[in-house]
Amino acid sequence: MSNSTSTRRDALRQIALGLTAAGAMRELDAQAAQHVHSAAAAETKGGKYTPKLLNAHEWATITKLSEIVVPADERSGSAVDAGAPQFIDLLCSQNEELAVIFTGGLSWFDAEMRKRTGNEFLSASASEQTGLLDDIVAAERAVREQGAEQALFARAEQYRGFSGYTVKPGSDLAPGVRFFDWARRLIVDAYFTSPIGVKDVNYIGNLTLSKYEVPKEAIDYAFNRSPFKIV
Amino acid sequence: MVVVGSGAGGGTTVRVLTEHGIKCALLEAGPMLVPGKEFKEHQMPYDVPHRGAEDGGAAYFGKGKPFGYFSTTSGGWELDGEPYTVAQGSEFRWFRSRILGGRTNHYGRMSFRFSPYDFQPYTKDGLGYDWPVTYDEISPYYDKAERFVGVTGENHNDLPSAPNGQFLRPPAPKVHEMLIKKSCDKLGIYCIPNRRAIVTEPMKGRIPCHYCGQCGRGCQTASAYSSAQVEVFPALRSGKLKVFDNAMVREVLTDGNGKATGVVYIDKATRREKVIRARAVVLAASACESARILLNSKTKDFPSGVANGSGVVGRFLMDTVGFGLSGYVPALEGMPHYNTDGFGGAHLYMPWWMWDKHNKLDFPRGYHIEIGGGYGMPGIGSFQGAARRAGYGKGIKDIARKEYGASIGFAGRGEMIPNIHSYCEIDRNVVDRWGIPVLKFHFKWSDYEWKQARHMEKTFADIITTMGGRVTGLSAAQREADGISTPGTIIHEVGTVRMGKDKRDSALNKYCQAHEVKNLYVVDGGFFVSNPDKNPTLTINAFAWRAADHLAEEMRKGNV
Numbered sequence: 001m002s003n004s005t006s007t008r009r010d011a012l013r014q015i016a017l018g019l020t021a022a023g024a025m026r027e028l029d030a031q032a033a034q035h036v037h038s039a040a041a042a043e044t045k046g047g048k049y050t051p052k053l054l055n056a057h058e059w060a061t062i063t064k065l066s067e068i069v070v071p072a073d074e075r076s077g078s079a080v081d082a083g084a085p086q087f088i089d090l091l092c093s094q095n096e097e098l099a100v101i102f103t104g105g106l107s108w109f110d111a112e113m114r115k116r117t118g119n120e121f122l123s124a125s126a127s128e129q130t131g132l133l134d135d136i137v138a139a140e141r142a143v144r145e146q147g148a149e150q151a152l153f154a155r156a157e158q159y160r161g162f163s164g165y166t167v168k169p170g171s172d173l174a175p176g177v178r179f180f181d182w183a184r185r186l187i188v189d190a191y192f193t194s195p196i197g198v199k200d201v202n203y204i205g206n207l208t209l210s211k212y213e214v215p216k217e218a219i220d221y222a223f224n225r226s227p228f229k230i231v
Numbered sequence: 232m233v234v235v236g237s238g239a240g241g242g243t244t245v246r247v248l249t250e251h252g253i254k255c256a257l258l259e260a261g262p263m264l265v266p267g268k269e270f271k272e273h274q275m276p277y278d279v280p281h282r283g284a285e286d287g288g289a290a291y292f293g294k295g296k297p298f299g300y301f302s303t304t305s306g307g308w309e310l311d312g313e314p315y316t317v318a319q320g321s322e323f324r325w326f327r328s329r330i331l332g333g334r335t336n337h338y339g340r341m342s343f344r345f346s347p348y349d350f351q352p353y354t355k356d357g358l359g360y361d362w363p364v365t366y367d368e369i370s371p372y373y374d375k376a377e378r379f380v381g382v383t384g385e386n387h388n389d390l391p392s393a394p395n396g397q398f399l400r401p402p403a404p405k406v407h408e409m410l411i412k413k414s415c416d417k418l419g420i421y422c423i424p425n426r427r428a429i430v431t432e433p434m435k436g437r438i439p440c441h442y443c444g445q446c447g448r449g450c451q452t453a454s455a456y457s458s459a460q461v462e463v464f465p466a467l468r469s470g471k472l473k474v475f476d477n478a479m480v481r482e483v484l485t486d487g488n489g490k491a492t493g494v495v496y497i498d499k500a501t502r503r504e505k506v507i508r509a510r511a512v513v514l515a516a517s518a519c520e521s522a523r524i525l526l527n528s529k530t531k532d533f534p535s536g537v538a539n540g541s542g543v544v545g546r547f548l549m550d551t552v553g554f555g556l557s558g559y560v561p562a563l564e565g566m567p568h569y570n571t572d573g574f575g576g577a578h579l580y581m582p583w584w585m586w587d588k589h590n591k592l593d594f595p596r597g598y599h600i601e602i603g604g605g606y607g608m609p610g611i612g613s614f615q616g617a618a619r620r621a622g623y624g625k626g627i628k629d630i631a632r633k634e635y636g637a638s639i640g641f642a643g644r645g646e647m648i649p650n651i652h653s654y655c656e657i658d659r660n661v662v663d664r665w666g667i668p669v670l671k672f673h674f675k676w677s678d679y680e681w682k683q684a685r686h687m688e689k690t691f692a693d694i695i696t697t698m699g700g701r702v703t704g705l706s707a708a709q710r711e712a713d714g715i716s717t718p719g720t721i722i723h724e725v726g727t728v729r730m731g732k733d734k735r736d737s738a739l740n741k742y743c744q745a746h747e748v749k750n751l752y753v754v755d756g757g758f759f760v761s762n763p764d765k766n767p768t769l770t771i772n773a774f775a776w777r778a779a780d781h782l783a784e785e786m787r788k789g790n791v
């Protein structure tokens with residue numbers, strides 16, 4: 001990281017020098033900023049990661065789960081390519097509460113899958129794996145619908161100064177629902193905050209510009225689809 | 232001269248006083264700011280292993296930095312060892328920044344001068360109180376402040392809620408903002424270039440904005456105004472300023488003849504009490520912290536606290552009325568992506584448009600509207616909505632790709648009427664880790680504020696649907712339950728050391744000078760008499776400048 005930080009600083013220095021020295025406004029090399037990011041990305045990708053908290057079985061299971069939650073497709077890689085298992089292991093190694101959520105949750109996944117198929121999650125077939133996730137997602141939706149009214153009440157209560165009200169899932173899959181909510185949250189965040197994810201949604205920014213302009217094709221596109229006539 | 236606090240008020244004060252040739256000591260309760268170290272400008276989430284979730288995923292547990300890991304806030308609503316208490320039945324959250332420059336390091340840079348009518352609100356509608364200052368009196372200082380701070384904008388001669396000023400060129404509006412403007416045009420709402428403290432042209436050694444949109448992280452080039460970089464550092468270079476950091480002020484010392492002689496502070500590094508003596512004392516510690524210092528400065532001459540013979544110190548606490556609503560706009564779906572970072576905030580905003588239509592409203596005063604939207608840098612939490620809706624699998628990607636950048640948001644920022652139920656006082660039972668008695672807060676929104684928030688809700692929904700969008704997020708019933716921002720959370724708390732003509736119901740005169748202590752000034756949000764819908768910082772800049780000029784002149788005349 002120290003490399004990337006100093007490069008970032010170089011980029012910033014370039015920005016400062018470029019604008020002050022030239023005096024007049026001029027377009028700056030956006031690559032100065034971009035260079036930093038590719039360096040950091042390379043660092044994340046390269047080298048083998050040794051899990052700090054998860055054991056080999058947990059690591060393999062969270063890797064599989066990451067692949068299912070955000071799979072690779074024709075356009076981009078998977079959450080595993082984006083470093084989701086590393087991200088999860090790192091945070092768990094720093095936070096006991098999170099570690100309990102993940103090791104406990106992964107263990108529950110195995111137990112539930114054994115109950116269903118006689119196999120742990122990793123050894124189950126692809127359709128058995130997605131079958132469990134389908135059930136969890138269905139249970140989650142039911143909870144969410146039931147919970148909407150309660151959550152509303154909780155918010156009103158909270159506004160009046162009370163706290164400690166939580167909506168509790170009611171089905172047998174409740175521990176799975178709660179864990180999966182955490183797992184998906186971290187997997188999805190890891191994906192979209194990675195170079196792969198940022199490129200996937202096509203974020204164009206974090207640049208240094210001398211003038212801010214909005215492309216006409218974007219304006220035309222939106223106005224043609226809006227209730228308004230073109231400007 | 233001793234100045235307490237280094238935000239907009241304290242920074243302006245030391246810069247102006249040192250320009251007058253006056254030597255100053257500046258006390259800051261937090262550490263020095265080192266922009267190169269503190270500012271996380273231009274980092275991507277993947278530049279840090281935790282991606283912005285912070286160590287151990289603190290952000291997931293509500294324990295991260297208030298505006299995210301990459302923001303440059305130092306401080307928050309809860310500070311270790313520096314508690315405050317809240318009266319039963321009240322709710323108030325007190326944001327404190329502890330770093331050189333204070334909240335100007337991260338603030339939104341909204342820079343709205345008050346309107347002429349804002350200074351005489353009582354005369355206009357019989358509520359609250361009038362300021363002892365007219366717009367014409369302070370307007371030259373708004374001009375100075377705008378020219379110095381660097382504020383974007385455009386003049387509009389038909390718009391009393393957004394008076395003309397000294398503006399820099401505003402950036403072009405983004406696509407979603409152009410659609411919003413069209414909606415507003417149909418609804419009779421003004422939508423004009425935003426007024427933000429961002430330099431878009433070279434100015435006094437500051438280079439223009441490079442449109443990375445990351446002002447909240449701190450700006451290495453100081454193109455975005457911050458008190459530390461634009462006021463304090465230049466003052467330091469004059470050789471007339473000495474900064475004492477990690478200096479937590481407890482009380483103002485007085486001499487028994489109605490004069491301030493200095494301040495007592497705790498040096499946080501050594502936890503030892505120290506004294507600084509000075510010819511005059513300027514408090515700029517933030518509205519509530521300055522009130523706390525005054526209330527904790529009790530002597531035989533000032534039994535209810537220094538400069539508090541009127542009993543108003545701590546009273547008339549106001550925050551801004553906040554309400555937000557988001558919408559989804561199908562017209563933006565699939566648009567060719569472009570860089571929407573811009574100059575960090577929205578390029579347009581909506582000033583209050585019904586200043587002469589109160590007969591059609593069920594609440595007094597008004598609000599302005601701030602806009603959100605665009606292709607923000609992906610971060611922790613950015614695509615969780617897509618994830619929950621898709622459940623799992625490729626659908627998450629599909630939704631994220633389709634909906635990225637097609638959401639907009641509105642935040643209303645409205646005027647609260649001061650009321651007797653909203654104030655802070657010293658909690659005699661609790662001290663902080665420095666041994667200083669803490670504040671206890673009392674706060675109530677009144678019907679005025681609730682009704683205003685309902686008007687915001689309806690207006691935002693109208694703007695969204697007029698552009699073919701749909702309201703997202705909370706259901707109508709949930710919005711009613713949530714209703715209004717939690718007091719304190721807009722971080723515009725003001726009014727606790729208010730100014731006025733009459734020393735029986737105000738602590739300061741119109742120059743921010745204490746009625747009872749001629750060499751004591753308060754130049755933070757404490758002096759506010761009302762809290763118009765214009766974000767407070769520019770008004771603090773202007774009044775602090777005027778106060779510093781006044782103080783320098785009083786010293787020259789030998790009055791101080």
